[in-house]
Amino acid sequence: MLLGVRVMRPLAFFSAVPRKLATPLGSVELSGFAGVVLGFRCCTVCVDVVEPHGCDFRFYTHSHPRHAPQEGLPGGAYAPFLGNVRAGDVLRLGGLTVRVVEAYNPGAGAPHPRGFGVGYVFELEGLAVYVAGDTSFVEEVLAAEGADVAVLPVGGGGVMSPEEAAEAVRSLRPVVTVPVHFEDPALYWKFKVLAQPYTQVVRLG
């Protein structure tokens, strides 16, 4: 089915920004500060969702509190701090392929040193979604080239700044980019101005 029947729900709320973005092959929904729920045809994948519900697979990029539960981590999760994924791995979960890529800040004293966290590229039936995790725009990010959807941090500090994230977009050329990991909307505004010519920016909320 290319396009499913979408039955409207009664409107008990209103969101100023779109809640969920669907492509003919899957969907992306934000959860929390930098988490996403990816709806593939095979399964639902939660990445950095602190309170996951209804997920077939749970992935975490690193252990910081806004990305992973600090206690009561659900069984069966994948995370570098659990020791079951590291950059360079390729997992096959049913039809879903998961490529684990580097995510870090270069230099000494960085909040996310190399090996501390990872990013993921999820691929199924022609849809590739890159969830960058907390990373600078390091060379290894280019491993996600060709992704259709990129979920990129734009908040600066221990992650890409708006300018860095825009550079990443220029290199990766994702069809759609969903910015995450920012509190000040000005960071999003800066990012969209720089990135929009090279991708379709969609702000989810």
Added chain:
Amino acid sequence: MSSRVVPPSTRFKAVTLREYWGVYESSVRDLEAFWAGEAGRLLWRKPWEAVRVGEGPGSRWFAGGELSPYENIVLRHSGSWVWRKPALLWEDESGEARVVTYSQLDQLVSRAAGGLRSLGVRRGDWVVVYSPPSVEAVAVMLAAVRLGAPFEAVFTGFSARELARRLRRRGARVLVAADGFLRRGRPVRTLEAAREALAEAGVGARLVVVERVGAPLREGEVGFDELLSAGWEQGSAVVPSDHPLFGLHSGYEEDFEPVTHPAGGFLAQVYATTGWMGLRPRDTYFCTVWPGWITGVAYVVFGPLMVGSTVLLYEGGPDWPSWGRWLELIDSYAVTVFLTTSSALRMMARQDPSALRGNLDTLKAVLVTAEPLEREVWEWAYTRIANLAIPVIDSVGRGTVPVVNLYIQSEVGTFVTGNLLNYTFPPIAPGSAGPPIPGFHVDVVDGEGRSVRGAPGRLVLRAPWPSMPVEAPEGFRRRWSGGFYDTGDLAVMEDAYVYPLGRGDVVLKVSGYRLSPGAIERAAEAVPGVARAVVVGVRDELRFEVPVVGYAGDASPEEVKRGVREGVGPIAEPREAYRVRELPGEKGALRAELRRLVREVGLEGALARLLGGAGGCEGGAAEG
């Protein structure tokens, strides 16, 4: 002139009026050579033998030429980087969003075309679409194009009765309708109107339902997923240049009348003007005009996709939960070109500024269509919407990017006047609809057909244009005389700039949409207790013009207003209905006289003098 404005943004290049005249005069000096050059940018399967044959309304362009319209709209991007980029973005009021790339759109269209073919749609058959802007609606229109079947999109604000008239006049083979959609937080159930219209039309058309609210289908009705499952249509029809591409119903004095545009001429015009007005593949474009009106067809379904832009569709009300909704969408999707109507800007200008949230820094232009844009409203839009937060030298406190009003008419098919970001952009004259667009020989003339400047006259085109309708009512042909086409609009032309003033006849222009007084009168006269009715347009601060009905009979004003709302649609609902003693004389003369008097002595005075006074208006107006 000091009152003219060149916005400080560097996202376009301004030219002097002298440079503009050079380009424009060169284009109208040899229109055939000019448009042949533009048509040469289309993909032709067989070259034309003559640029134009025939005269006036009988002109046919690119005679002997053949092309595939679908190839020119979508397939032209196959193999290029555009193929992988979003063609359509869509959002509804619940916050659900979708994105469809060009390649995915092509797959969808291929399947929808296969479905239409399985329902018996063949080249030349009409497909009617009754839906809010949606991925499915655009896909079905393109699927019809792919089969060589013309389509008509009917605005969902029109009633079942008006939809039935369109189905009947087109002899539609298939009606594609949404079963409903959210507007202002409530479901609008379009399926009931679609069923009622089909029953009334009696043309035997099949009903395809785009399931949004999940209404159960009846026997014989086809769900959209079922339509898609019938098979793929791999080819794309190659048609003669004058093959009917799409149509709409345009407001004339007695009724809404069918107008049909030809494939070759229309595509040449819309491709050229879309690029000129600023769209490029890198743009994300949001047009608030729904398909069903000429701007919403030409500049949603055709032009932007031909150019390779990304088109944002919003399926919801403009003012829910506030008039800031569109600005939030511009922010969320990093929209670069925003096209809306003067009426919408007037409404927005009246809102509490705190409701108009959203960062608009990606905008490179605000385009305005369909009606006069008063200087004050232009100033508001330039100061508020076009004044970006991102710093640009000289923009502090006022605008950054252009606000450009453009003039369009259904019969011409595309914009005819306006500053063009990617072509001729002399300084903006606020209050105007810009200068004539190259390729359109525009003039303002007096009663004898002599050019007038600096004073009101009739807005005319002195030469045929490529998208000359291949089907048009007698009223269209009557407007050709003295070697020019009278648009029916009044305007002032000064220097190069055209200042539209509204209609010069009795046809109404409500929120930019052309409405037929005859159609409104018929709906009023269908109300039990109404013997006769006459409609006049009166000026309105927000909607430019609104219908007012005078009627003779015993019905209450509320019944008459409801009758029009249900008979024509909410957009035609009269602001007021006045019960009068009599409606003397022939209807056409009565309308014209009433219109003249309304402008001279106001509505109350006109009713009193011509119709024996108002006795039943809302608020209890006294007998005149």
